[in-house]
Amino acid sequence: MKFKVKPVPIRTDRSSVIMSQEEAQELGVLVGDRVKLVFGKKSVIADVQIATGLIERNEVGIDRTIVEYLEIEEGNEVDIYPVSKPASVEFIRKKMDGQKLTKDEIYAIVKDTVKNALNEIELSAFVLSNYFYGMDPDEIEWTTRAMIETGERLSFERGIVVDKHSIGGVPGNKISLIVVPIIAASGLLIPKTASRAITSASGTADTMETLADVNLSVDEIKEITERVGGVIAWGGATNIAPADDKIIRVEYPLAIDPKPQLLASVMAKKGAIGAKYVVIDIPVGAGSKVATVEKGRELANDFVELGRRLGLNITCTLTYGGQPVGRTIGPALEAQEALKALENAKPPKSLVEKALGVAGTLLEMTGVTTNGVEHAKKVLESGKALEKFKEIVEAQGGNPDISSTNVPVGDKTYQVKSPIDGAIAQINNKRLVKVARAAGAPKDKGAGIMLYKKGGQHVKVGDILFEIYAEKEWKLSQAIELATREPPIVVSGMILERYPSYRFI
């Protein structure tokens, strides 16, 4: 059927065509059905949306994506007819019924995901089926390979390419800013692509962005890595494993991260950048993604097995994730603390220990040394890591004269103090993140939290527990209010509980 087009100022991932109920019935389609729009020699598939009383008969609203793609103008005539669902919807149905998918079926689903050919309901059904049934090792391997092959890839002519990844869940984990320069200064190549915060207070890309540009293309990542040895870029600016972003978008509203997807997501990114040796950090503890060491080991085994299938050498480190790494949370505060570590300027021990552990593992895996931590420590303490980090910052368009004393942080601050004498009984990761986000992180780079006390330490009444940093007064108030309502740090007297409890009257 022919329709006059009316451009509508919205833009969505999946193209939409908006029509009246009557015209949809005439065409025999329902909300969410797919139609093909043909204009001249170009055509595009779009979802049907129904608008009541806004679109005339013989008229369709089309979004900006279609306007631009078809090069069509208001009043032009477009031919529209129904088309069937892509075959991948049938494969998703198969998975919904608990059946194992074939390689071709998984490739079809991943390709259609990248092409935006699946709508949100269909993609959620796929992710939920994986949540309910899991995937077997073959399916996980095929998913990972399909994710790699449907995106851009890196390859290096020379050198040993390594990488590190943390599965996340623990705040303040700025170790990549220390590990990458140690590794690069040790002669290995480490083209680290990092993510931005989704629900956290700062992703490694957000932290690095306070010092340098992280929006690098795949070609820039390759060039800088080959020249300087390392890079810390935002993966989202590239087209590496693009299926992953789209899958994450439907996982987010449901707050799920099914294990097959987690494994494929991490390993696809590592595979695509051409890494041969990878350390995967699995923080374990209450409030992180993995609650127990047993679960951590199970996940580690899955990573190692998937690595074997893909030809990647994987070592997993199970690390303590029960409280933040180091003492800072939020982009600029985290960058500041990482610089302190690189400058050997009294950094928190937990931060240095974790960074050296991960870097050391990579150095041992690649045969650079048999005592990785010792080697990494020397590179750090000699100042070579700091020097390398400045090279990396400069290569990414940042100021190489950066130091921990000149990173700008939020100038609106508030100190939360202990109401009693006692000890830190509990540090709640999730609440800390909420407060840091309320203060403006990750958008306001200078916003965040500095911890003055960590788990187990003794405090006196009036001691500072933590300090909130913000760039805007109203966000500071919001964060204070939240920290008061849901205290992220609990101080208890030494007697936590009395049992049985009785009193003399």
Add this chain to the structure above:
Amino acid sequence: MKFKVKPVPIRTDRSSVIMSQEEAQELGVLVGDRVKLVFGKKSVIADVQIATGLIERNEVGIDRTIVEYLEIEEGNEVDIYPVSKPASVEFIRKKMDGQKLTKDEIYAIVKDTVKNALNEIELSAFVLSNYFYGMDPDEIEWTTRAMIETGERLSFERGIVVDKHSIGGVPGNKISLIVVPIIAASGLLIPKTASRAITSASGTADTMETLADVNLSVDEIKEITERVGGVIAWGGATNIAPADDKIIRVEYPLAIDPKPQLLASVMAKKGAIGAKYVVIDIPVGAGSKVATVEKGRELANDFVELGRRLGLNITCTLTYGGQPVGRTIGPALEAQEALKALENAKPPKSLVEKALGVAGTLLEMTGVTTNGVEHAKKVLESGKALEKFKEIVEAQGGNPDISSTNVPVGDKTYQVKSPIDGAIAQINNKRLVKVARAAGAPKDKGAGIMLYKKGGQHVKVGDILFEIYAEKEWKLSQAIELATREPPIVVSGMILERYPSYRFI
């Protein structure tokens, strides 16, 4: 934060606010997160959408629903802040993990569904969880009760209220147009609410609409039922069990109908109209919803048990669903055939037999007679059912002088003939429906199919197998093309197969 509003000409079930990526970050929200818009004393919850390059900083696009609700104009300032998800999302997560929900949790989910407080991904997750795990009898009962209580309800001061329902899946099932007048003429009350076609060629509401108005309010349904004894209205024009429509909308793209939802959907509608005795027709056979008699019995048991819990007396009839009921498919053709039955004007036997069986069951359940089929047959053959049907049509604003000879059907027709001598080996319900829809049904009331032969009958080469009716030439061509590519009726010679097969050379 304050924003200037910019109305956007779309309208969705769930309100949307469209902002730039930068402003979303400033506000700390992601696509799909919920925000509250406050304007004067009014406020509304909306979903965040991101538009690139279309919305200025300090500006938000808002859809027509919000414009009208807040009574806001272009350029007005609105205050926007993030709000958390409703608690029902947590309950959906609980069900996703296979846990049984409490009554309060189920009520919260159903209430939020009705309020459009759940987005498509969340609602799909609920439906899919029920598909994967099922629901236990308590959960099904609570879902049904919640669906009844969140919508309009009917109650009658006098009389015995009965109803019938077919779970669908078999084309040509126009028996309600015969059962309702037989029952009403027998002194019972039958306020039948019916559905329109979603994927079929004609729903009972579409069929009835060729003769009378079916867009009746709950008050009109009550008034007509009390006055005339029966009504055939479109349920979608009322606010009876409104959660159901919204659930169906997410089931449709996945082509699923989880049993708990099917049970709750049917029984909520029957409970809400105050029926005490209900016959549920379960068509069984290849190509209908229930493939085997065993599965049919299992479903029947579930209906009876749910009825017991709700205080409804249920009888299920398992009927033959392997081929269409009667000989016509499509709104006007089905109405015409139902009239033939009421007029005793040589109607197809299968249609009359099924209608009398269902009507008879209701008459026996309510104690009107001990031989229901005989009683129903008398009412039909005496002309009382036809008379009653005309009263109903007139009460619903239709012409009471209607007859099977003056129902207008499509004037563009095409006869499909047998290519060989043989017998009808296969009638494919789904293909028949596809052809009828391609011909214009249910939108074009006169479009559809008339069957000249049914399963098992002998045919000679050139005999008419079926005739396609359409209102528009291009739709007729489309239907012919489809019927040629995917023949809905297969004629075989008497020897279906030779085994073992060999030839002399």
